[in-house]
Amino acid sequence: xxxxxxxxxxxxxxxxxxxxxxxxxxxxxxxxxxxxxxxxxxxxxxxxxxxxxxxxxxxxxxxxxxxxxxxxxxxxxxxxxxxxxxxxxxxxxxxxxxxxxxxxxxxxxxxxxxxxxxxxxxxxxxxxxxxxxxxxxxxxxxxxxxxxxxxxxxxxxxxxxxxxxxxxxxxxxxxxxxxxxxxxxxxxxxxxxxxxxxxxxxxxxxxxxxxxxxxxxxxxxxxxxxxxxxxxxxxxxxxxxxxxxxxxxxxxxxxxxxxxxxxxxxxxxxxxxxxxxxxxxxxxxxxxxxxxxxxxxxxxxxxxxxxxxxxxxxxxxxxxxxxxxxxxxxxxxxxxxxxxxxxxxxxxxxxxxxxxxxxxxxxxxxxxxxxxxxxxxxxxxxxxxxxxxxxxxxxxxxxxxxxxxxxxxxxxxxxxxxxxxxxxxxxxxxxxxxxxxxxxxxxxxxxxxxxxxxxxxxxxxxxxxxxxxxxxxxxxxxxxxxxxxxxxxxxxxxxxxxxxxxxxxxxxxxxxxxxxxxxxxxxxxxxxxxxxxxxxxxxxxxxxxxxxxxxxxxxxxxxxxxxxxxxxxxxxxxxxxxxxxxxxxxxxxxxxxxxxxxxxxxxxxxxxxxxxxxxxxxxxxxxxxxxxxxxxxxxxxxxxxxxxxxxxxxxxxxxxxxxxxxxxxxxxxxxxxxxxxxxxxxxxxxxxxxxxxxxxxxxxxxxxxxxxxxxxxxxxxxxxxx
Amino acid sequence: xxxxxxxxxxxxxxxxxxxxxxxxxxxxxxxxxxxxxxxxxxxxxxxxxxxxxxxxxxxxxxxxxxxxxxxxxxxxxxxxxxxxxxxxxxxxxxxxxxxxxxx
Numbered sequence: 001x002x003x004x005x006x007x008x009x010x011x012x013x014x015x016x017x018x019x020x021x022x023x024x025x026x027x028x029x030x031x032x033x034x035x036x037x038x039x040x041x042x043x044x045x046x047x048x049x050x051x052x053x054x055x056x057x058x059x060x061x062x063x064x065x066x067x068x069x070x071x072x073x074x075x076x077x078x079x080x081x082x083x084x085x086x087x088x089x090x091x092x093x094x095x096x097x098x099x100x101x102x103x104x105x106x107x108x109x110x111x112x113x114x115x116x117x118x119x120x121x122x123x124x125x126x127x128x129x130x131x132x133x134x135x136x137x138x139x140x141x142x143x144x145x146x147x148x149x150x151x152x153x154x155x156x157x158x159x160x161x162x163x164x165x166x167x168x169x170x171x172x173x174x175x176x177x178x179x180x181x182x183x184x185x186x187x188x189x190x191x192x193x194x195x196x197x198x199x200x201x202x203x204x205x206x207x208x209x210x211x212x213x214x215x216x217x218x219x220x221x222x223x224x225x226x227x228x229x230x231x232x233x234x235x236x237x238x239x240x241x242x243x244x245x246x247x248x249x250x251x252x253x254x255x256x257x258x259x260x261x262x263x264x265x266x267x268x269x270x271x272x273x274x275x276x277x278x279x280x281x282x283x284x285x286x287x288x289x290x291x292x293x294x295x296x297x298x299x300x301x302x303x304x305x306x307x308x309x310x311x312x313x314x315x316x317x318x319x320x321x322x323x324x325x326x327x328x329x330x331x332x333x334x335x336x337x338x339x340x341x342x343x344x345x346x347x348x349x350x351x352x353x354x355x356x357x358x359x360x361x362x363x364x365x366x367x368x369x370x371x372x373x374x375x376x377x378x379x380x381x382x383x384x385x386x387x388x389x390x391x392x393x394x395x396x397x398x399x400x401x402x403x404x405x406x407x408x409x410x411x412x413x414x415x416x417x418x419x420x421x422x423x424x425x426x427x428x429x430x431x432x433x434x435x436x437x438x439x440x441x442x443x444x445x446x447x448x449x450x451x452x453x454x455x456x457x458x459x460x461x462x463x464x465x466x467x468x469x470x471x472x473x474x475x476x477x478x479x480x481x482x483x484x485x486x487x488x489x490x491x492x493x494x495x496x497x498x499x500x501x502x503x504x505x506x507x508x509x510x511x512x513x514x515x516x517x518x519x520x521x522x523x524x525x526x527x528x529x530x531x532x533x534x535x536x537x538x539x540x541x542x543x544x545x546x547x548x549x550x551x552x553x554x555x556x557x558x559x560x561x562x563x564x565x566x567x568x569x570x571x572x573x574x575x576x577x578x579x580x581x582x583x584x585x586x587x588x589x590x591x592x593x594x595x596x597x598x599x600x601x602x603x604x605x606x607x608x609x610x611x612x613x614x615x616x617x618x619x620x621x622x623x624x625x626x627x628x629x630x631x632x633x634x635x636x637x638x639x640x641x642x643x644x645x646x647x648x649x650x651x652x653x654x655x656x657x658x659x660x661x662x663x664x665x666x667x668x669x670x671x672x673x674x675x676x677x678x679x680x681x682x683x684x685x686x687x688x689x690x691x692x693x694x695x696x697x698x699x700x701x702x703x704x705x706x707x708x709x710x711x712x713x714x715x716x717x718x719x720x721x722x
Numbered sequence: 723x724x725x726x727x728x729x730x731x732x733x734x735x736x737x738x739x740x741x742x743x744x745x746x747x748x749x750x751x752x753x754x755x756x757x758x759x760x761x762x763x764x765x766x767x768x769x770x771x772x773x774x775x776x777x778x779x780x781x782x783x784x785x786x787x788x789x790x791x792x793x794x795x796x797x798x799x800x801x802x803x804x805x806x807x808x809x810x811x812x813x814x815x816x817x818x819x820x821x822x823x824x825x
Contacts, residue, residue, distance in 0.1 A: 090746040090778055148779075152786045152819060191813040252813040257779050265815025 012037040014085050018068045025074045026081030032120030033146045039085035040146055045078055046301045048108055049098040052080045055115050057093040093125055093143035098300055105313045107304025117242060117297040118144040123260060124215040124242045130249035131218060142241050142296060149346050151264045158350045159276050160386050161206055163453035163529060164589045167577055169205035170461055171534035173213060173250045181560035186252035190266040197273050203537060204577035207276040209353055211462055212237035215245040220287060221550050223482040232482060232550035238355060239287040241296060243339045267348050276350035278388060279343060283325055283336050284359035290315045290322035305331050308364055316366050318359050320396030327360045333374045341383040351388025358395040361406055368399055372406055379408035390456055403446030415443055415455040422459055423493035426518050428649050431619040437607055440626055442527035444591040451589045455528035459519050460536055465546045467536035470494045471515040472501060477544030488547030501544060514697055517572050517673035518647060521699040524576040525586055525645045537573035538562035575677045579670055582680045585633035585640040600631035612659040622650040627659055642704030648694045658690045661704040674698040723775055729755050736764035741773040744781030756788045767792055772802035772825055782816050789819040799823045
């Protein structure tokens, strides 16, 4: 047998010349710009264009250095593809110019006067340094660049932590370390976040969920602060400019075009620390806005393909931001799928949280689909097979799908009902004991037939009050956002504990601290995936602002001084997370049934009130206790202790009767939000074997296990105390 | 300063001295030199960077190239890099491939 000569490809030379550029017909796949031997392959799709040109710039130049029109023979289907030889990748910026009809009523908005960004651009220049005013007369703002996807990953891969074992920490790349108190070498960047990995590891979270990191323009907010007159930003970044490119302004090395490397290094180091990375992705709308918005890319390539349009060619606005991405159009489905594959394959991302995901199941005319092809495709895609998919299962046009988002056995949901129930119960509203029990058990009413990982439990998120503000403000205080306090949610289910805003009263402050601990106790002992908002573990305040999307300042940034100032709360959160990791009975995947499925003599979950085995579901009741039987941990596959969690949202203390444990076991005190928290595994035995005095607005967590030697010692001491 | 690269091999220790700017246009020359060092069986590679003015994305990748070309068993030290060059190497995460050493 002869071995074929594979030394040299025969397509690595030009066949045509356009001006000084040597080119040949390119490959239509993959879309975008791909380095190939000797050159770069460019490929772009436009169904309605009459002509298409590749526009080349030297890096930062005001005017293009060349425009190469795609010859007709370089077009296959409606895809224009060309390989250009001899380009200097580091100094190259490129875009496309598409000519075609401008007929909005038919959906066409071609504009040959614009240079368009490549929808598949892997790197974008133009906003490399956060907040720097650009030249607004620039003819091309968001400039596509070519990148070598040759990062050295070593042995890294997505971690595949079982979903039920996750503790998610939602944070903002810039806000996490931008505050001067962070003391990192490059504040507000991927590199800065990397320096804080030890903090995350000590906290015990095993997943960070990053607010949008796809390239966006922080300067696209026209508003100013009504008092200072200072610019307001698009700080959160929910207005994507380019879906395949990491935000350059989040990279200390962005000015050198190394944002991809810096972000990948962050992911790799987080993985080394056992922490997954979930990205908050925004496919429901783009930064092009409505008819008045800028033409950046999609609008000028195929407006009617990428956006949902009314029969008169106007933009549907299910996102509340001007336009709506036409997610279930076959071309757009392909785009979304390629994008997610790119982030998993190239960046080793572990999961995605989809902003306003209900839009992803709307048909091109806006009708919700029972079997949306995009969601089905994502659920079954080979590359995304083990990627976490989390839906914010509602949109801005009233489609609310918590509990019935089309899931294909794959999708989890932000459980908004969990948030509302826990908030309302803890603030002391009546009539919620039954619903709280359901939420703590993983919301089986919403997710029947699915695992409890379908529910991402949270009390706070970037959108809304922080935890400290939830217990410090009855009303939102968004004046600084420049909309006369009309923006942001009005329905916060918050309680200020007696005084609006900062308080000098020790009573109010102690109550607030306890309330924060009560909320976190419920969150971290509930079945489902808990999510914590960054900074809540140290009592971060936004001074009552519940919509800081535009506030790039101390209002939003993580103040690291709080780590010492609120060390008690931080210690409590660390302990609660450690407790969750130590007790698989809290992380069981199957919903509990209230029956004994393993012959332990105890049901997997049981409910109690002031009297053991007698929960009080009455409207006026504000006490609920839950006991989890450790023999049922992970459906009986691992051994664990009994865990008892009681929450008293009443303004009076109660003596609780504790359920009896199996012979030889006794209750040990892990945490009481009114008194103390003990190290996991070193919990002291209770003084009284079956009674516990729980203070007003307090929660307690007990562990039922065999009495050990230390316990006997404690018992003796207790005995002497009587 | 024009780019210049020189290789010395002493007792299995290869020393590459860089001058000027290491970027896409000069990385090829550097790669060839690294290849020679690897071919000579060097067990340690010292990159003298005191006179290196600028390191672009392609230049940084050259350090990873050196790591992969030399193999994991070979120590690679970048000596005397200026603070801006060293900072870029650290922030982008390339300091995991090499040792950054003061002159």
